[in-house]
Amino acid sequence: MIPNVGYFASVFAFGVALYAAVAAWYGSRKGKLAWVESARRAMVLTWPLTSISVLALIILLVTGRYEIYYVASVTSNSMPTYLKITALWGGQSGSLLFWSWLMAAFASAAGLRKWDRDREFLPWVALVTMATLAFFLSLTVFFENPFARIWQTASGEQVYALFQPADALLFVPYDGLGLNPLLRHPGMIIHPPMLYLGFVSFVIPYAFAIAALQTGRSDDRWIRITRRWTLVAWIFLTLGLILGGRWAYDVLGWGGYWGWDPVEISALMPWLAGTAFLHSVVVQEKRGMLKHWNMVLVILTYALVILGTFFTRSGLLSSVHAFAESAIGPMFLAFISIMSAASLFLLIKRWDELKGDEQLRSVLSRESLFLINNLLFMGILVVCLWGVIFPLISExxxxxxxxxxxPFYELAVGPLLAGLLLLMAIAPSSTYGRTSWRRLVFAIRIPFLLSLLAPSIFIIRGIFTWYALLGYWLATFAALTTLSEFCRGAWARRQRHGESLLSALGKLIVRNRRRYGGYLVHLGVVLLVVGIMGIEMFQTETQGTLALGEQITIGRYVLIYDDLQHYPQEDVRLNTRATLSVYRHGKLVDEVNPRVDYYYDARQSMTIPGLRSTLLNDLYVILWEWESNGLEAATFKVYHNPLVNFMWLGGVVFILGTVVAAWPSHASLGGRRSMLRKLERQP
Amino acid sequence: MILILLLVLPATAQEPTPSDDEVNAIAKQLYCPVCENTPLDVCPTKACAQWRETIRLKLADGWSAEEIKQYFVEQYGDRVLATPPARGLNWIVYIFPPLALALGVYLLARTMRSWSSEGEMQDVPSVDADDPYIARIEEELRKRT
Structure with a gap:
């Protein structure tokens, strides 16, 4: 009963989404507002419908209904309830349904917004969001049904279908296979929903952009409406990427956080295009320029969202042949092609109407620097896309x-990242229109001089690697110019209003959330880069097999292998946990406990590093293998990761900055007016 | 004190020859031929453990890092290398990104030049004119400096 309810709710949602798309299109073409309104209501209805589907699947997962193939493949009796719920996105068909559910939630939210001022956008927003939703639901309905049951035919073969095939009996396994142990980590529980949220929320700005193109509105209304949607999408995507990195660091057991794996890159690409978009829309808002380019970027971001999902869901990344065998691969390819072609057709059709006030007074202006910023982001994007698709072309x-x-990515991305850091250092001090060299140099002279301290410290400490000196100089330079922006603003407020410096700083941020939120994000980026460079340039590692009581040395640390214990756990896993004492300069400073959890149900292990974490250093120890012959000799991999914690700290500042920038302003229209009046009254 | 500590502290492990670190230094530059995108030094599969042993044996026989890498390429194909060898079709891997960037720079420069010539005709407001608050801060700072 429950599987049928879940499946047919999906089918119904698919029908409703299709209806909404067609009704919106028809209503708009014929000028029949009732049809458009009907489409809007259908759009809102998709969320409750997909919610029924998701709820049904959760009930099946939690109650251990192993006759459902998906339930049997991602859960087991031993798994705690919260993990059974998160198994919703632990496998292919469940995660596709989950994607649709989130998409429906965002589409419904868009349907419920106040449309009074932009009624003409509604049918096209409905058409785009509902077409996207219908596509994803069609995958669930026709190809990857998470509600399919396991049937055993007379010949002993197992088939997966919702309804009973002829001569087949329902097969109910005693226990399920259980979730892949790697996915049982808190980072991995939160990481996919964040990424998916980021993905689906980027569909909304795209839908508004298409609506603007279709209706011929060449102003920046669509950008103003979707500014917050875009920032929210960006927060989720960033959070997803950072959590993914933390998860890799905590459970993959190779001492790193990012391996330039095509799956990771698939999630990074929409972020790169989205970040370029976030920067370039500012130029359109301030100067009425780059209207074409912003359209290109939002279409590209959307295409990369679908492409990223396609790459990870079609099996294409492991092999071209896996793609050929995948049922949903060709569907994805067709959908991306149709949506991209239709979007580009619309863009070309409206090309002349979108001509803005394309004037550059000087190459040295804020808008030019934004353009160069976009070029660098596109450069990184091209490198990433190329790195992912070339192996497929070759095959x-x-x-x-x-x-x-x-090595390929580091070589190609490194210089572009350096360029972005340099822009971050000088662009905030530039102005729109024209900036004179004198003014720019004057504004950045103190941060520039102070930033030279960073490479000096490195040189004093005996580090002469040119790229490390350059990288840390650029990062310090960018951080100092950004901080000086805060100081300049707060100082000006203090002089004017006689506020304390702290209160002036707070009010400065609150009253200019977007600008200073953006600067906070820049500070977050600098911290991230400091951490990334730390681990990439200065990571050291060693490996050794030790008997109890023996030691291994890495840098200033000496680790002594004290103990190895096996702890059977209640949830049918076996922890094998080693204890090592950590000495620094001959003094006992800590104890680390690397361990390996073996899951009986999934017959897989998860490696959890033993970590000694300080702000400046991580000592990261992995229990690589051991002998259970009484001698307890064990092999350890030990990594020294300098500055890696700046990366996580940078992630937090980054998210905080984005939240500040996206936070709804108290200065709504009325509030803003009164603020301006107050400013005017002041001498 | 340090001497006492050195005496008290236990002995360092007996290293196999060549050491794990020497093996990993080469394994790091190779990718597991079985698992997708996993460097050989951190791949936990049994097959990879055997391949690391092969590296150890070759090192013990006096092979150089390059010879060992070449051996793996001959056995399992180019995919064991972290980046494809620059020959044949693979040249495109390395040529395309700088070419694309150069094209981007050219297009951007051309666009900026054409916009600059249009821009000379009209004046554009300087500073964030639509944000009076920022304008006021800038003005204040200009007065001070």
Whole structure:
């Protein structure tokens, strides 16, 4: 009963989404507002419908209904309830349904907004969001049904279908396979929903952009409406990427956080395009320029969202052949092609109407620097996309599989990232229109001089690697110019209003959330880069097999292997946990406990590092293998990761900055007016 | 004190020859031929453990890092290398990104030049004119400096 309810709720939602798309299109073409209103209501209805589907699947997962193939493949008796719920996105078909559910939630929210001022956008927003939703639901309904039951035919073969095939009996396994242990980590529980939320919320700005194109509104209304949607999408995507990194650091057991894996890159690409978009819309808002380019960027971001999902869901990344066998792969490809072609067709059709006030007074202006920023982001995007698709091209043409790994990306992305840091350092001090070199140099002279201290410290400490000196100089320079922006603003407020410096700083941020939220994000980026450079340039590692009581040395640390214990856990896993004492300069400073959890149900292990974490250093120890012959000799991998914690700290500041920028302003129209009046009254 | 500590502290482990670190230094540059995108030094599969042992044996036989990498390429194909060798079709891997960037720079420069010539005709307001608050701060700062 429950599986049928869940499945048919999906089918119904699919029908409603299709209806909404068609009704919106028809209503708009024929000028029949009742049809458009009906489409809007249908759009709102998709969320409750998909919620029934999701709820049904959760009930099946939690109650252990193993006759459902999906339930049997991602849960087991031993899993706690919260993990059974999160198994909703632990496998292919469940995660596709989950994607649709989030998409429906955002579409419904868009349907419920006040449309009074932009009624003409409604049918096209409905059409785009509902077409996207209908596509994803069609995957659930026709190809990847999470409600399919396991049937055993007379010949002993197992088939997966919702309804009973002829001569087949329902097969109910005693227990399920359980969720992949790697997915049982808190980071991995939150990481996919965040990424998906980021993905689906980028669909909304795209839908408004298409609506603006279709209706021929060439002003920046669509950008103003979707500013907050875009920032929210960006927060989720960023959070998803950072949590993914933390998860990799905590459970993948290779001492790193990012391996330039195509799956990771698939999630990074929409973020890159979205970040370029967030910067370039500012130029359109302030100067009425870049209207075409912003359209290109929002279409690109949307296409990359679908492409990212396609890459990870179609099996294409492991092999071209896996893609050929995948049922949903060709569907994805067709959908991306149709949506991209239709979007570009619309853009070309409206090209002349979108011509803005494209004037540059000087190459040295804020708008030019934004353009260069976009070029650099596009450069990184091209490198990423190329690195992901070239192995596929090679496999198709020559039949040879290739790896495009870390060295390629580091070489290609490094200089572009340096360029972005330099822009971050000088752009905030530039102005729109024209900036004179004198004014710019004057504004950045103190941060510039102070920033030279960073490479000096490195040189004093005996580090002469040129890229480390350059990287840390740029990061310090960017951080100091950003901080000086806060100081300049707060100082000006203090002089004018006689406020304390702290209160002036607070009010400065609150009253200019977008600008100073953005600067906070820049500070977050600098911290992230400091951490990334720390681990990439200065990570050291060693490996050794130790008997009890023996030691291994890394840098200033000496680790002594004290103990190895096996702890059977209630949820049928076995922890094997080693204890090592950590000495620094001959003094006992800590104890670390690397462990390996073996899951009987999934017959897989999860490696949890033993971590000694301080702000400046992480000592990261992995229990690599051991002998259970009484001697308890064990092999450890030990990594010294300098500055890595700046990365996580940077992530927090980054998110905080984005929240500040996206936070709804008290200065609504009325509030803003009164603020301006107050400013005017002041001498 | 340090001497006492050195005496008290236990002995360092007996290293196999060549050491794990020497093996990993080479394994790091190779990718597991079985698992997707996993460097050989951190791949936990049994097959990879055997491949690391192969590296150890080759090192013990006096092979150089390059010879060992070449051996793996011959056995399992180019995919074991972190980046494809620059030959044949693979050249495009390295040529395309700088070419694309150069094209981007050219297009941007051309666009900026054409906008600059249009821009000379009209004056554009300087500073964030639509944000009076920021304008006021800037003005204040200009007065001070």
């Amino acid at each position: 198709l043409i020559t039949g040879t599989k290739l790896t495009i790994g870390e």
